[in-house]
Amino acid sequence: MKIVSLVGARPQFVKEALINGAVRQAAAWDHVLIHSGQHYDVGMSDAFFTELGIPEPKYNLGVGSGTHATGTAAVLVKVEQALLQEKPDALIVYGDTNTTLAGALAAVKIGIPIIHIEAGIRQTPMSMPEEINRRLTDHSAMISEGLLCCCSQAAAENLRQEGIVKGVISSGDVMYDLFCRMRGRFAPADVIKDYGIAGGEYIVVTLHRDFNVDSKETLQSLLKGIRALAYDAKLKVLFPVHPRTRKRMAEFSLSRILSEEDMIDPVGYVDLMSLVSASAFVITDSGGLQKEAYYAGKRSIIVMPDTGWREITDAGWNLLADPTEESLLRAGKAIVTTVPYPKHLYGNGNAVADIVECILRRFQ
Numbered sequence: 001m002k003i004v005s006l007v008g009a010r011p012q013f014v015k016e017a018l019i020n021g022a023v024r025q026a027a028a029w030d031h032v033l034i035h036s037g038q039h040y041d042v043g044m045s046d047a048f049f050t051e052l053g054i055p056e057p058k059y060n061l062g063v064g065s066g067t068h069a070t071g072t073a074a075v076l077v078k079v080e081q082a083l084l085q086e087k088p089d090a091l092i093v094y095g096d097t098n099t100t101l102a103g104a105l106a107a108v109k110i111g112i113p114i115i116h117i118e119a120g121i122r123q124t125p126m127s128m129p130e131e132i133n134r135r136l137t138d139h140s141a142m143i144s145e146g147l148l149c150c151c152s153q154a155a156a157e158n159l160r161q162e163g164i165v166k167g168v169i170s171s172g173d174v175m176y177d178l179f180c181r182m183r184g185r186f187a188p189a190d191v192i193k194d195y196g197i198a199g200g201e202y203i204v205v206t207l208h209r210d211f212n213v214d215s216k217e218t219l220q221s222l223l224k225g226i227r228a229l230a231y232d233a234k235l236k237v238l239f240p241v242h243p244r245t246r247k248r249m250a251e252f253s254l255s256r257i258l259s260e261e262d263m264i265d266p267v268g269y270v271d272l273m274s275l276v277s278a279s280a281f282v283i284t285d286s287g288g289l290q291k292e293a294y295y296a297g298k299r300s301i302i303v304m305p306d307t308g309w310r311e312i313t314d315a316g317w318n319l320l321a322d323p324t325e326e327s328l329l330r331a332g333k334a335i336v337t338t339v340p341y342p343k344h345l346y347g348n349g350n351a352v353a354d355i356v357e358c359i360l361r362r363f364q
């Protein structure tokens with residue numbers, strides 16, 4: 001049995017690390033890895049392969065950055081070629097990126113079943129690029145008679161409401177498995193020493209969504225709001241800056257709102273989780289990080305109109321905020337209150353084993 005796995009962006013490398021490791025360990029099937037090249041900076045790509053021990057991909061499509069159409073189309077054409085050459089039993093795609101959608105479209109059109117890991121996540125507005133990608137990928141996976149692996153019952157229910165039932169499994173979250181396996185390697189004391197900060201006295205910030213960083217007014221108001229919140233809470237800011245955000249800050253002349261020492265280059269999984277573990281809380285628009293912070297027992301202010309990880313906000317653990325000073329200051333006051341920790345929202349740390357078993361049962 002042969003399965004092709006397609007990755008392209010940071011969160012997908014993290015998820016692939018575990019699936020890849022489990023498949024190799026059990027010699028479960030012939031696993032062919034394709035990297036689309038959507039993320040290509042060393043700190044956004046190679047660093048994850050090295051740190052998480054992911055083998056060199058058989059194909060690197062080198063598509064790089066572009067508009068949604070150019071990026072998606074380039075992956076679509078090149079993945080189709082690879083799939084025609086490899087003739088796999090199924091294609092694994094992860095999450096909600098343009099790489100995910102392109103892989104799903106290529107596979108469904110040539111009759112290759114799609115295994116969508118992190119299926120059934122839904123958030124508004126439906127016009128968000130990631131939401132478009134999720135919906136089209138899930139529906140392609142259903143049409144292809146593949147597998148839709150959900151992190152929670154709520155995600156499976158979202159699919160049921162769209163008429164997708166067959167092939168749906170509730171496996172739990174692969175990223176929770178990774179957190180459980182890697183937590184022994186987190187070294188908060190060492191990492192914070194490198195940045196000259198003290199535990200509990202800083203906020204980890206990450207921002208990269210188009211609606212937050214591509215408009216000068218929004219990005220300015222967001223950065224000023226974060227500065228005001230940090231001042232009010234007497235906390236420092238530690239902000240690993242996504243290259244997209246770095247470019248926009250330079251283009252809009254907004255690089256001086258936060259101090260130079262607050263802003264660092266993107267960091268790998270272990271360092272980021274170490275930083276989060278010793279932080280006061282997190283401000284982010286990343287789907288992955290809001291969930292990983294929750295695993296580390298930290299709360300997040302999510303600068304988004306909605307989140308796909310509603311179980312955590314419904315429990316009052318994570319809070320949504322607008323990109324304004326007023327909203328961020330309000331969230332900053334609320335995030336330091338005590339809220340009971342909502343346990344076991346996304347499985348028991350055995351998602352990878354469940355997914356591998358379901359794939360074997362379905363395709364062997």
Ligand code: UD1
Pocket residue numbers: 009010011038039040041044045065066096097098099129130208209210243244245247286287
């Ligand atoms: C993408 C995903 C998003 C995911 C995120 C994780 C889509 C539509 N979005 O967003 O779902 O949460 O990855 O990080 O697929 N850039 C570089 N170097 C890189 C990568 C990106 O300079 O290695 C810059 C380029 O200017 C690029 C921009 O960042 O145009 C945006 O990159 P892109 O991959 O399109 O989207 P992300 O914002 O990273």
